[in-house]
């Protein structure tokens with residue numbers, strides 16, 4: 001049974017060369033880490049992400065078993 005959620009930045013369109021990935025127990029925690037990563041590594045401002053961007057990223061967060 002999956003007990004965690006995972007996000008790999010390279011799955012995101014345009015981020016194929018980024019090695020970062022995060023795993024955490026809850027989607028909420030993954031989101032926080034994704035936002036932090038986008039800020040630090042890609043100079044993005046997650047507060048400016050529109051709903052479409054968030055919907056897209058949400059499809060990349062997948063259940064995993066750790």
Ligand SMILES: [Zn+2]
Nearest residue numbers: 009018020041
């Ligand atoms: Zn990245």
